Amino acid sequence: MSHSKWLKPLLSLALAASVSTIAVAEDLPKAKLNVVGSWSNLSQYKDFEYPFWTKEIPEKSNGAITAQIKGLNELGLKGGEIGRLMQQGVIQFASIPPGYLASDDPRNEVIDLAGLSPDIETARKVTEAYRPVLEKLYAEKYDAKLLGVWPFSSQVLYCKAPITGLKDLAGKKVRTGNRTLTDFVGALGGTGVTLTFAEVVQALQTGVVDCAITGTLSGYSAKWYEVSDYLYTLPVGWSQVVHSVSNKAWDKLDPKTQAFLQKEIQGLEDRIWIAADKETAEGIACNTGNAPCPYGDPAKMQAVEFSDADRDALHKLLEDVVVKSWSQRCGPACSADFNETVGPVVGITLP
Incomplete structure (x- = not known):
């Protein structure tokens, strides 16, 4: 299935982000980050999350930013407790399907209501449309900043x-x-x-x-x-994943580091959306x-x-x-x- 109409703009954005990153990375202060990824035995973690945090971020920041990442299954987490742990500042960065937090607040369910998105294009449109609501929810409910939203395969x-x-x-x-x-x-x-x-x-x-x-x-x-x-x-x-960061951890980072991470995570988000369609087949x-x-x-x-x-x-x-x-x-x-x-x-x- 070809989706060139929406893939080309995403690829252009990713290229622009990579060019702007070079200039930013030259003078970033040192930072060590801890990340909870999705399930470590799945391709999203192995092919995207793990190399992003352990290889791409250190390389693109010229060694200024390093990160340790573990899958939630490796940490013995089921998922539903992540919002509370983030609110408490125990967890810094984390990836979690928002449906796992539905008992906290039903607004977490919206972007993946059963049958809502019959294809990847609709799923992306739905996610972008509802993103401001999720940003407000995560800020108020979990004292966290939403940085990215991406799907698994169908x-x-x-x-x-x-x-x-x-x-x-x-x-x-x-x-x-x-x-x-x-x-x-x-x-x-x-x-x-x-x-x-x-x-x-x-x-x-x-x-x-x-x-x-x-x-x-x-x-x-x-x-x-x-x-x-x-x-x-x-x-x-599509079991979308929300990637967010505790405000307690985020506020301690230098503004230049924050800007760098936001651009890089946006690029990661775009790549995973492209891959999810391919991985479905x-x-x-x-x-x-x-x-x-x-x-x-x-x-x-x-x-x-x-x-x-x-x-x-x-x-x-x-x-x-x-x-x-x-x-x-x-x-x-x-x-x-x-x-x-x-x-x-x-x-x-x-x-």
């Missing part, structure tokens, strides 16, 4: 039993990573089971769940193909063997293609169930924010 269904479409989720227990996916599964007659990413393989293996939702490449990296046989490729979300290929896999030996899952009817059904569930359920638990102010930001992008207006 979130799809991995199932042990045969599945031909959305109707087959009726009666099934499905691992969901956030509340909106639980609403989506429930509306189809299934039961949403909230599990952390690390718990899924065992849950599929032991029958605690029949299906599970994650990214096409994330599931391959975590070897979900060993405990599931069918890959239903309808995108139900690569993840399907790696799980099914339908095309060459650039990450290792392909698995032999059966790819289940989605129909236009299922795509339409997903959008109807979004409008009739998912968005309304979110609105009820978030309140009128949230609905107003949605109508001003995301609503025009997806053609939905809340009362």
